[in-house]
Amino acid sequence: MANRMRRNALRMALGAGSLGAHVAPGLSIIEICAVLYGAVMKLRPGEPQWEDRDRFLLSKGHGVLGYYTALAEAGLLPMEELDTFEAPESALTGQPGMCLEKGIELSSGSLGLGLAVGIGVALAAKKRKRTYTTYVLMGDGECNEGTVWESAMAASHFRLDNLVAVIDSNGLQSDGPCEAIMSMGNQVAKWTSFGWEATEAPGHDVASLYEIFTLPRREPGKPLVVVASTVKGKGISFMENNNNWHHSRLTQAQYDAAMTELADLPIGGGSC
Numbered sequence: 001m002a003n004r005m006r007r008n009a010l011r012m013a014l015g016a017g018s019l020g021a022h023v024a025p026g027l028s029i030i031e032i033c034a035v036l037y038g039a040v041m042k043l044r045p046g047e048p049q050w051e052d053r054d055r056f057l058l059s060k061g062h063g064v065l066g067y068y069t070a071l072a073e074a075g076l077l078p079m080e081e082l083d084t085f086e087a088p089e090s091a092l093t094g095q096p097g098m099c100l101e102k103g104i105e106l107s108s109g110s111l112g113l114g115l116a117v118g119i120g121v122a123l124a125a126k127k128r129k130r131t132y133t134t135y136v137l138m139g140d141g142e143c144n145e146g147t148v149w150e151s152a153m154a155a156s157h158f159r160l161d162n163l164v165a166v167i168d169s170n171g172l173q174s175d176g177p178c179e180a181i182m183s184m185g186n187q188v189a190k191w192t193s194f195g196w197e198a199t200e201a202p203g204h205d206v207a208s209l210y211e212i213f214t215l216p217r218r219e220p221g222k223p224l225v226v227v228a229s230t231v232k233g234k235g236i237s238f239m240e241n242n243n244n245w246h247h248s249r250l251t252q253a254q255y256d257a258a259m260t261e262l263a264d265l266p267i268g269g270g271s272c
Contacts, residue, residue: 001073002034002206003265006235008072009065010258012085013250019086021094024233024245026065028170028203029137032228033070035209036135045075048103054132055121057106059114060139060168061095062247068092076103112145114138115165119155122163122223136165141173144182149194155223156195163223164213165196168203170232174246191225203228236261 006027013021037043041054058067068085071077081102084090091099095109108114118136125132142148155163167187171178184190191198197219201212212226232246233239236258250258 001038001268002031003262004267005030005034005066005069005073006265007259007262007267008069008079008082010236010250010255010262012065012068012082014252014255015083016086016094016249018249019094020247020249021065021086022062022247023065023250024172024239024242025060025063025139025168025170026067027234027236027239028230028232029060029063029066029168030069030234031204031206032137032166032168032209032230033066034073035206035213037070037074039210040213041135042132043074043076043103048076049100052130052132055105055118055134057114057118057121057134057136058096058108059106059118059136060111060142061108063137063139063168064092064094064096067096071103074103111139111142112147115148115151115155118163118165119151119158119160122155122160123158125162126158126160132162134163136163138165138167139173140167140169140171140184140187141178141181143167143184143187144173144178152191152194152196159221160223161217161219161221165223165225167225167227168230169227170203170230172232172241172243172246174243176243187227191227195222197222197224199224199226201226201228203230204234 013023044050072079085092096104098107114136118134122134188198202208231240239245
């Protein structure tokens with residue numbers, strides 16, 4: 001599923017033409033989204049607004065290439081609609097716009113806000129005695145925002161053990177290396193000090209991610225954060241750890257070279 005998503009993400013980026021796309025930030029979250037949408041979250045493809053569905057909020061809105069392709073794989077979005085990415089009047093914009101009938105739970109792009117919304121959604125589930133889990137995918141650069149830490153305190157205070165935050169920790173943000181711009185230090189220690197159950201994961205290892213998301217919680221009553229070590233631009237040699245691909249235009253030649261690199265990866269069933 002992740003391999004199909006990576007191919008589709010590149011096709012979408014090519015189709016965006018001169019508008020360009022956030023290519024590398026979308027590629028770094030693909031395995032995370034594949035595991036959640038393909039194996040972990042409770043969803044009903046024919047009923048996208050099912051009340052007991054698990055919620056996924058993409059706080060780092062510029063990761064849409066990894067997000068939209070997961071929605072399509074999960075059957076929440078028609079696969080052919082991926083070809084409308086960034087086209088006039090398309091629902092698939094460069095940053096997500098809430099569209100519940102297509103599985104898009106949150107309008108995002110202003111970094112630092114997704115976790116606060118996730119707390120509201122998780123708190124609503126507690127009050128209404130619903131069993132769904134809320135997942136919030138954030139960037140490591142996004143964690144420079146102060147609202148993230150106010151939200152972290154609130155999640156712990158309200159004992160939201162139905163909330164899972166995932167940090168796409170690829171070490172880069174739009175302006176450069178995260179460590180140079182605003183070092184976060186030891187993220188696991190920091191989140192733990194805010195009252196969360198915190199763990200690390202290899203963010204492109206599907207088996208490890210699946211195990212972490214499905215294991216019984218070690219600390220009931222605490223929200224969970226998974227600091228996932230990832231590579232920006234994962235899977236394409238000339239994009240990996242290359243911040244020029246934070247947002248860029250993909251040419252036909254570059255697309256062809258990228259697809260050649262992916263040619264030997266298995267894609268299983270489904271469409272590409």
